[in-house]
Amino acid sequence: MIRFSEVYKRYPNQHEALSGLSFELDKGEMAFLTGHSGAGKSTLLKLIALIERSSHGQVWVNNQNLTRLPKWKVPYYRRKIGLVFQDHNLLHDRTVFDNVALPLIIAGENHREIGRRVRAALDKVGLLNKERSLPIALSGGEQQRVGIARAVVNRPPVLLADEPTGNLDPDLSREIMHLFEQFNQVGVTVFVASHDLELINRMGHRHITLHQGRLA
Amino acid sequence: MLKLNLHSYFTRHIQVMLYSLGQLWRTPAATAMTVLVIGIALALPAGLYVLLKNVEQVSSQWDDASQISLFLQHKTPDVRGKQLAEQLLTWPDINAVYYQSAKDSLAEFRQLSGLDALLDTLPSNPLPPVIVIQPKLAPSENEALQSLVERLQNMQEVELAKLDMEWLQRLRTINETGERGISILAILLSLSVLLVIGNTIRLAILNRQTEIRVIKLVGGTNAFVRRPFLYTGFWYGLLGGAIAWLTLLLTLLFINGPVNRLAALYDSHFTLNWLSGQMFIALPLFGLLLGVLGAWLAVGRHLNDIEPT
Numbered sequence: 001m002i003r004f005s006e007v008y009k010r011y012p013n014q015h016e017a018l019s020g021l022s023f024e025l026d027k028g029e030m031a032f033l034t035g036h037s038g039a040g041k042s043t044l045l046k047l048i049a050l051i052e053r054s055s056h057g058q059v060w061v062n063n064q065n066l067t068r069l070p071k072w073k074v075p076y077y078r079r080k081i082g083l084v085f086q087d088h089n090l091l092h093d094r095t096v097f098d099n100v101a102l103p104l105i106i107a108g109e110n111h112r113e114i115g116r117r118v119r120a121a122l123d124k125v126g127l128l129n130k131e132r133s134l135p136i137a138l139s140g141g142e143q144q145r146v147g148i149a150r151a152v153v154n155r156p157p158v159l160l161a162d163e164p165t166g167n168l169d170p171d172l173s174r175e176i177m178h179l180f181e182q183f184n185q186v187g188v189t190v191f192v193a194s195h196d197l198e199l200i201n202r203m204g205h206r207h208i209t210l211h212q213g214r215l216a
Numbered sequence: 217m218l219k220l221n222l223h224s225y226f227t228r229h230i231q232v233m234l235y236s237l238g239q240l241w242r243t244p245a246a247t248a249m250t251v252l253v254i255g256i257a258l259a260l261p262a263g264l265y266v267l268l269k270n271v272e273q274v275s276s277q278w279d280d281a282s283q284i285s286l287f288l289q290h291k292t293p294d295v296r297g298k299q300l301a302e303q304l305l306t307w308p309d310i311n312a313v314y315y316q317s318a319k320d321s322l323a324e325f326r327q328l329s330g331l332d333a334l335l336d337t338l339p340s341n342p343l344p345p346v347i348v349i350q351p352k353l354a355p356s357e358n359e360a361l362q363s364l365v366e367r368l369q370n371m372q373e374v375e376l377a378k379l380d381m382e383w384l385q386r387l388r389t390i391n392e393t394g395e396r397g398i399s400i401l402a403i404l405l406s407l408s409v410l411l412v413i414g415n416t417i418r419l420a421i422l423n424r425q426t427e428i429r430v431i432k433l434v435g436g437t438n439a440f441v442r443r444p445f446l447y448t449g450f451w452y453g454l455l456g457g458a459i460a461w462l463t464l465l466l467t468l469l470f471i472n473g474p475v476n477r478l479a480a481l482y483d484s485h486f487t488l489n490w491l492s493g494q495m496f497i498a499l500p501l502f503g504l505l506l507g508v509l510g511a512w513l514a515v516g517r518h519l520n521d522i523e524p525t
């Protein structure tokens with residue numbers, strides 16, 4: 001599903017964040033991406049989401065060579081990737097419902113379908129009763145779950161999460177990770193960057209560990 | 217299926233359109249200011265244009281006012297003069313002729329000038345017989361008129377052929393100058409409207425950078441991001457155009473009375489042509505175009521700079 005082949009990423013300031021990285025993730029697999037701060041975890045996920053482009057080497061997702069993907073196709077590609085961030089990236093002037101609905105509105109879904117799918121996603125993360133709230137009125141864990149609902153609402157085959165539990169206490173962290181496992185169980189390929197070793201060691205799944213931009 | 221898609225396409229556009237209007241409504245003071253600036257900038261050239269059209273209308277009333285005075289040689293007998301006049305009447309570019317004998321000329325001059333005593337002392341009539349010619353040509357057909365004058369001038373009995381329309385030409389030149397001036401003014405003010413809208417949209421974009429990044433992260437195309445801003449420009453332009461029209465209407469209402477009184481003094485049938493119907497269409501339409509264009513330029517410049525990081 002995700003394949004890196006000799007991937008280098010050099011930022012404009014000449015810093016090399018990834019050096020000759022190769023690995024593969026199967027369809028329907030769940031894996032954790034670990035490594036010290038600055039190891040290149042976020043950079044790696046950004047390459048998959050096409051927020052950044054590799055300087056060298058090739059990235060394949062769903063049999064698509066991202067190196068060759070023209071700029072105008074990027075939005076359509078991103079609709080097939082669910083993204084979850086540490087700081088949620090929610091829009092604070094819109095309700096929970098409107099935040100979760102955003103990917104569907106962008107994709108041009110009709111009104112009824114949007115209502116149905118948003119409620120299904122909110123139900124999945126246990127926030128059905130909060131659809132009219134503004135994100136600011138929610139706790140950190142709840143905000144993160146809104147972010148997850150938004151990431152899965154258009155049923156992407158790939159779900160990426162960059163330190164999704166970074167700001168949460170252990171109980172909430174476990175809850176969130178458990179949610180990811182549930183999506184994985186229905187066939188979604190899940191890739192989660194985290195340095196919460198204690199938690200992810202307990203969960204099992206494959207670990208891909210980075211050290212200074214290389215596989216450790 | 218296609219019908220459904222088309223339907224939802226229009227629904228979405230209308231939603232964005234109303235959403236943009238709602239956003240403007242939420243900041244009434246800022247919106248009013250922008251709309252007023254646009255309105256005034258559009259009203260100024262439109263007002264001058266209406267004024268010019270009215271001046272043109274007045275001058276067109278004198279369109280058949282051009283006439284040629286043919287001063288014949290002193291010794292030309294009346295018989296010959298009349299004969300000449302009748303001959304001229306057969307020319308294709310001459311509409312009417314009027315023969316005025318030297319005696320008539322003197323009588324007219326005597327009456328107009330009141331210089332009876334002085335004229336009585338003259339040994340002979342100093343005035344020549346005159347043929348007044350009304351050409352079939354409009355004053356705008358300058359070259360044809362000049363050639364006619366030339367042909368008349370070259371006739372044997374003619375001392376002088378004179379075209380009496382210099383003042384009309386002057387008025388026309390002034391009109392043309394005015395028209396060009398207004399065109400330039402309209403272009404400059406349209407540019408400033410473009411800049412005002414562009415700048416306003418630019419600020420709106422900067423205010424919503426976070427939102428734009430998030431939209432792009434979840435797969436929003438540039439077109440999707442652009443749409444609400446284009447509609448914002450659309451509303452600014454449309455409302456600005458409407459304000460311009462209202463301003464124009466109120467101004468005309470204000471000067472209509474004095475203009476009519478002035479016209480009455482000159483015994484003219486002139487009434488101010490408001491062109492209000494034309495302007496009602498033209499101003500909002502033009503404003504709307506400028507609005508969308510200004511927004512398009514602003515969004516085009518800034519949209520690509522705002523990418524998720």
Ligand SMILES: Nc1ncnc2c1ncn2[C@@H]1O[C@H](COP(=O)(O)OP(=O)(O)O)[C@@H](O)[C@H]1O
Binds near residue numbers: 012035044
């Ligand atoms: N936009 C950027 N420009 C320059 N250097 C960057 C940029 N983003 C990340 N880096 C550098 O690349 C390295 C890897 O960063 P990152 O992928 O964020 O690591 P991690 O997520 O594992 O902490 C770090 O040294 C970081 O300073």
Ligand SMILES: [Mg+2]
Binds near residue numbers: 042
């Ligand atoms: Mg990181």
